[in-house]
Amino acid sequence: xxxxxxxxxxxxxxxxxxAISFLMQQAVENPQVISLAAGLVDAGSLPVAETQHACQxxxxxxxxxxxxxxxxxxxxAERLREQVLKLFAAQEGKDPEALGLSxxxxxxxxxxxxxxxxxxxxxxxxxxxxxxSGPTYFVFCGNLDGVGAEPVVIPADEHGMNTDRLEAAxxxxxxxxxxxxxxxxxxxxxxxxxxxxxxxxxxxxxxVELAKQYSKYHRICVLEDAAYRELRYDGPVHPSIWGHxxxxxxxxxxxxxxxxxxxxxxxxxxxxxxxLVKPVCxxxxxxxxxxxxxxxxxxxxxxxxxxxxxxxxxxxxxxxxKRDAMLAAADExxxxxxxxxxxxxxxxLYVWMSLPERVPTGFRSDLFRxxxxxxxxxxxGELSYAGPKESVPKHQMRLSYGVQSPEGIREGMRRLANAVxxxxxxxxxx
Amino acid sequence: xxxxxxxxxxxxxxxxxxAISFLMQQAVENPQVISLAAGLVDAGSLPVAETQHACQxxxxxxxxxxxxxxxxxxxxAERLREQVLKLFAAQEGKDPEALGLSxxxxxxxxxxxxxxxxxxxxxxxxxxxxxxSGPTYFVFCGNLDGVGAEPVVIPADEHGMNTDRLEAAxxxxxxxxxxxxxxxxxxxxxxxxxxxxxxxxxxxxxxVELAKQYSKYHRICVLEDAAYRELRYDGPVHPSIWGHxxxxxxxxxxxxxxxxxxxxxxxxxxxxxxxLVKPVCxxxxxxxxxxxxxxxxxxxxxxxxxxxxxxxxxxxxxxxxKRDAMLAAADExxxxxxxxxxxxxxxxLYVWMSLPERVPTGFRSDLFRxxxxxxxxxxxGELSYAGPKESVPKHQMRLSYGVQSPEGIREGMRRLANAVxxxxxxxxxx
Numbered sequence: 003x004x005x006x007x008x009x010x011x012x013x014x015x016x017x018x019x020x021a022i023s024f025l026m027q028q029a030v031e032n033p034q035v036i037s038l039a040a041g042l043v044d045a046g047s048l049p050v051a052e053t054q055h056a057c058q059x060x061x062x063x064x065x066x067x068x069x070x071x072x073x074x075x076x077x078x079a080e081r082l083r084e085q086v087l088k089l090f091a092a093q094e095g096k097d098p099e100a101l102g103l104s105x106x107x108x109x110x111x112x113x114x115x116x117x118x119x120x121x122x123x124x125x126x127x128x129x130x131x132x133x134x135s136g137p138t139y140f141v142f143c144g145n146l147d148g149v150g151a152e153p154v155v156i157p158a159d160e161h162g163m164n165t166d167r168l169e170a171a172x173x174x175x176x177x178x179x180x181x182x183x184x185x186x187x188x189x190x191x192x193x194x195x196x197x198x199x200x201x202x203x204x205x206x207x208x209x210v211e212l213a214k215q216y217s218k219y220h221r222i223c224v225l226e227d228a229a230y231r232e233l234r235y236d237g238p239v240h241p242s243i244w245g246h247x248x249x250x251x252x253x254x255x256x257x258x259x260x261x262x263x264x265x266x267x268x269x270x271x272x273x274x275x276x277x278l279v280k281p282v283c284x285x286x287x288x289x290x291x292x293x294x295x296x297x298x299x300x301x302x303x304x305x306x307x308x309x310x311x312x313x314x315x316x317x318x319x320x321x322x323x324k325r326d327a328m329l330a331a332a333d334e335x336x337x338x339x340x341x342x343x344x345x346x347x348x349x350x351l352y353v354w355m356s357l358p359e360r361v362p363t364g365f366r367s368d369l370f371r372x373x374x375x376x377x378x379x380x381x382x383g384e385l386s387y388a389g390p391k392e393s394v395p396k397h398q399m400r401l402s403y404g405v406q407s408p409e410g411i412r413e414g415m416r417r418l419a420n421a422v423x424x425x426x427x428x429x430x431x432x
Numbered sequence: 433x434x435x436x437x438x439x440x441x442x443x444x445x446x447x448x449x450x451a452i453s454f455l456m457q458q459a460v461e462n463p464q465v466i467s468l469a470a471g472l473v474d475a476g477s478l479p480v481a482e483t484q485h486a487c488q489x490x491x492x493x494x495x496x497x498x499x500x501x502x503x504x505x506x507x508x509a510e511r512l513r514e515q516v517l518k519l520f521a522a523q524e525g526k527d528p529e530a531l532g533l534s535x536x537x538x539x540x541x542x543x544x545x546x547x548x549x550x551x552x553x554x555x556x557x558x559x560x561x562x563x564x565s566g567p568t569y570f571v572f573c574g575n576l577d578g579v580g581a582e583p584v585v586i587p588a589d590e591h592g593m594n595t596d597r598l599e600a601a602x603x604x605x606x607x608x609x610x611x612x613x614x615x616x617x618x619x620x621x622x623x624x625x626x627x628x629x630x631x632x633x634x635x636x637x638x639x640v641e642l643a644k645q646y647s648k649y650h651r652i653c654v655l656e657d658a659a660y661r662e663l664r665y666d667g668p669v670h671p672s673i674w675g676h677x678x679x680x681x682x683x684x685x686x687x688x689x690x691x692x693x694x695x696x697x698x699x700x701x702x703x704x705x706x707x708l709v710k711p712v713c714x715x716x717x718x719x720x721x722x723x724x725x726x727x728x729x730x731x732x733x734x735x736x737x738x739x740x741x742x743x744x745x746x747x748x749x750x751x752x753x754k755r756d757a758m759l760a761a762a763d764e765x766x767x768x769x770x771x772x773x774x775x776x777x778x779x780x781l782y783v784w785m786s787l788p789e790r791v792p793t794g795f796r797s798d799l800f801r802x803x804x805x806x807x808x809x810x811x812x813g814e815l816s817y818a819g820p821k822e823s824v825p826k827h828q829m830r831l832s833y834g835v836q837s838p839e840g841i842r843e844g845m846r847r848l849a850n851a852v853x854x855x856x857x858x859x860x861x862x
Contacts, residue, residue: 012557014715053491071483072478112720116719123444126441130441265501266502281438281448290542293542
């Protein structure tokens with residue numbers, strides 16, 4: 003008797019077509035390729051010494067050690083939530099007491115990715131609408147798919163999500179009787195993945211105003227993804243979208259220590275409206291009983307010692323040099339290719355590049371194949387757009403400078419420019 | 433303008449009534465109470481020295497350290513999956529090569545709880561049926577609630593889930609045309625939470641046979657929860673349910689290092705049918721991108737060094753003494769109370785006690801209130817039964833010996849016996 007197939011859940015089917023696995027497979031099958039695709043972090047600046055110090059300090063205190071090795075709570079270790087409150091206040095340029103925020107509203111997660119997933123699980127039913135930027139973080143589109151929610155794409159420009167277009171979309175949805183389906187507005191507010199752009203201050207304010215104004219059937223929340231906030235190299239300092247939410251009721255704020263410290267430690271945090279804390283913890287409890295308590299104590303030790311702040315400065319110095327290398331290489335190799343433009347980011351990990359519209363960049367495109375043959379890989383821009391595939395821009399690329407050395411970045415950009423020239427039919431005879 | 437309420441998802445509403453938060457609140461509000469309720473582990477045997485050694489070894493090797501602090505893969509670190517394969521083979525009494533299992537079928541999770549959640553997410557749609565024991569692990573009932581699945585309760589006896597009753601239930605479901613809804617059979621196969629009973633060998637075999645026999649519309653899987661497997665103090669050694677699945681296609685096996693090593697490190701593992709690996713990893717990737725890579729490398733280091741095996745022996749010695757203390761106290765304080773009986777477990781963390789049927793044990797019962805007043809707390813047995821509240825036995829208690837010292841256990845049992853006598857109206861005049 004043959005073994006019958008599994009019958010997987012509807013929700014699994016919703017989310018099955020995620021492109022990330024193809025990219026990872028390509029990377030595995032082409033190890034000689036310089037990847038400007040991978041979202042990994044700079045290996046050289048990983049905090050080996052800081053983690054050693056923290057492990058020693060934590061484990062040489064017997065009571066602390068036993069506390070860290072025992073079960074924690076679903077919301078996370080008090081010690082780290084206290085430190086997160088201080089860190090967040092410093093980012094906002096305020097005293098912790100002036101934030102209008104209690105420690106109970108801070109929930110610690112397995113990276114900030116877990117909070118993006120939890121927010122979708124707790125707030126969104128199949129058919130509910132989430133307003134997102136075009137382009138936006140593509141894994142979040144997978145989270146929306148996973149709960150059967152519908153993304154409505156708001157175009158972004160050089161200042162981030164266009165809030166006039168957001169308002170127009172909300173108006174249209176209301177006129178069409180669809181406002182009851184609208185639950186969430188998602189924004190990567192600092193050094194966006196993939197565009198590298200930080201949302202302008204007036205737009206931060208406006209997003210909160212619009213969420214409030216259109217909360218006519220129930221509250222519409224703003225999910226602020228500040229994953230890259232601490233990777234600032236220059237340019238203006240922006241207070242968060244959360245800071246514009248005077249009621250502290252509309253914005254779900256998420257941040258992670260994966261980029262600023264270590265992705266392997268896998269600790270993120272969320273700041274939640276008070277009435278969302280229990281729903282999120284209920285759901286998280288059912289999923290995993292809480293993230294690693296040991297890692298939370300480890301990170302609290304790093305923050306308490308002051309080594310964290312110094313480490314973030316080191317990390318930013320390393321990435322600043324890499325960003326500069328990528329922008330210099332872009333100038334060197336791309337500025338004479340007609341119709342190519344790119345964003346100059348003030349932080350984060352990505353340069354967003356646009357080619358002439360007649361040059362598609364997708365996995366099945368001539369350019370992608372040519373690039374792999376030249377020995378370089380990128381993330382096709384179309385992956386970062388939700389919505390119907392036909393209407394999505396297909397001529398963009400996300401280029402990451404996180405992993406490669408400045409030399410590797412330059413060589414990768416040189417190869418990529420060759421691939422673009424070849425694809426354009428204007429490559430010089432070799 | 434008042435802030436409008438949130439509108440939470442249907443799935444959150446499915447799962448909102450989980451009793452665990454009431455228990456935790458009681459524990460916080462009554463710190464003087466001896467808790468025989470908490471599922472925490474013995475603090476004295478937590479692996480402080482072993483974790484120190486592993487941190488030192490891992491972080492003093494620069495390449496290894498950087499690998500551990502970087503992102504890992506969703507399925508988990510190769511190093512630990514290799515060690516898990518060896519550990520699992522040793523448990524099964526076989527060579528790793530003879531298992532018919534590849535490393536790719538091993539997925540590392542945030543405790544085994546995450547795999548229980550992932551199995552439900554990937555396999556179960558609202559209205560689907562999972563067959564479970566009565567009683568069973570109550571958090572898993574929350575996972576079933578969370579996906580809108582329907583538990584069908586199969587009574588258990590002193591050998592675990594009654595497989596004749598399981599067969600009868602499957603027959604009835606088939607006759608009623610409900611077999612297409614049946615997706616999963618769940619079993620805590622070693623030292624069950626809450627009953628302390630290990631499933632008899634012939635029943636392990638029979639469960640797999642029945643899963644195969646009734647896989648008429650799609651494959652019916654068996655979710656084997658072996659969380660307590662390594663906490664064996666005496667009695668027979670059982671091979672897993674998984675071992676009876678010759679096709680390696682029906683059983684989803686889960687185990688955790690939380691009980692045998694440290695819950696704060698939060699690492700569990702699953703062994704999956706080949707065609708379930710991608711669906712589970714897709715879902716896990718969307719939830720968290722993989723559990724802490726650092727902790728997986730840490731635990732791999734502990735397993736490679738041989739310190740793990742020695743530690744498990746220490747842990748078992750500590751719990752054996754505690755189990756003996758609880759059973760001795762049960763004999764001392766309960767044997768003369770008419771109508772009280774209890775299970776004598778060979779491993780795990782729980783003694784399951786039954787009172788006369790006229791003595792309910794729930795949160796609102798006289799007994800629970802009297803027990804808290806006497807200074808002791810337990811988990812009401814009814815929490816461990818799914819299905820309609822009316823039909824659930826209400827006169828049982830789960831007593832944990834994990835946290836308290838042997839002296840604390842004896843004192844807790846003395847107080848509990850007092851509470852039972854008082855509630856029975858037979859307490860001696862004080």
